[in-house]
Amino acid sequence: xxxVTQTPSHQVTQMGQEVILRCVPISNHLYFYWYRxxxxxxxxxxxxxxNNEISEKSEIxxxxxxxxxxxxxxxxxxxxxxxxxxxAMYFCARATLYNEQFFGPGTRLTVL
Amino acid sequence: DQQVKQNSPSLSVQEGRISILNCDYTNxxxxxxxxxxxxxxxGPTFLISISSIKDKNEDGRFTVFLNKSAKHLSLHIVPSQxxxxxxxxxxxxxxxxxYKYIFGTGTRLKVLA
Numbered sequence: 001x002x003x004v005t006q007t008p009s010h011q012v013t014q015m016g017q018e019v020i021l022r023c024v025p026i027s028n029h030l031y032f033y034w035y036r037x038x039x040x041x042x043x044x045x046x047x048x049x050x051n052n053e054i055s056e057k058s059e060i061x062x063x064x065x066x067x068x069x070x071x072x073x074x075x076x077x078x079x080x081x082x083x084x085x086x087x088a089m090y091f092c093a094r095a096t097l098y099n100e101q102f103f104g105p106g107t108r109l110t111v112l
Numbered sequence: 113d114q115q116v117k118q119n120s121p122s123l124s125v126q127e128g129r130i131s132i133l134n135c136d137y138t139n140x141x142x143x144x145x146x147x148x149x150x151x152x153x154x155g156p157t158f159l160i161s162i163s164s165i166k167d168k169n170e171d172g173r174f175t176v177f178l179n180k181s182a183k184h185l186s187l188h189i190v191p192s193q194x195x196x197x198x199x200x201x202x203x204x205x206x207x208x209x210x211y212k213y214i215f216g217t218g219t220r221l222k223v224l225a
Contacts, residue, residue: 033212043156043201043215056212091155100146101213103155 004092004104012110016081021107023075023092033093033101034067034077036060043091049075082111115139116204118216126224131189133219135202138183142204146213147176147187150199159200160187192223 007022023032032049047057047067054067066078079086087110093101117136125131133147143164148156162169162176162185169176175188189196199220203213 031211035213035215042217043203043213045212045214048212058212093155095211100158100161101211102158103148105155106153108153 004094004102006092006104006107008107009105010108012112013082015084015111019079019082019109021077021090021109023104024073025075025094031095032075035091035093036088037091038088084111087111116202116214116216118202118219120219122220122222124222124224125192127194128191131192131196131221131223133187133200133221135185135216136183137204139204141206144205145176145178145185146203148201148203150201156201194223194225197221197223
């Protein structure tokens, strides 16, 4: 089953700048998720999105983060003012049921 | 708060032998468990899952065992192949809410030819 695509594959930004990471599901799905993995650490849940609304967010997902589906297709994660500790791989995932989530290839964010 | 733990950061196995990767959890609300495989610079790839109503699920070379009383699951790969070399994450979710996954820290498997 096809997964999602994510753009860009690598984003380099200066501290304090805004970044937008994009996720494009191949087909219609109900549930969308963002996870991140800091280098050498485990994959961590950030936020879930269901029916065009945030359904749950972790403590990592503070006011600097936001998600939306601006055109009903793309699913974006915005970080308003990046910090050095935001450097990580960011993964988008989708699911149709409560079972398996399928992950995109990720965006590597490097904050300088 | 490590609700899902993988205590072995790495494992080396000879090609053709069995690989056993272990995972422990603490949250009794978890009722669905999954194993993902991850290569560097790629997203996690789903391997196999198991519901808490079962104690075993098999898919080809991959078998997942669940021991609810011990809050322990394991992934068996038989026979192991060099292409299985990757980082393996176990994940757990509760059957309510948004079904977010809680991942373990991963075990790096190296299958030696």
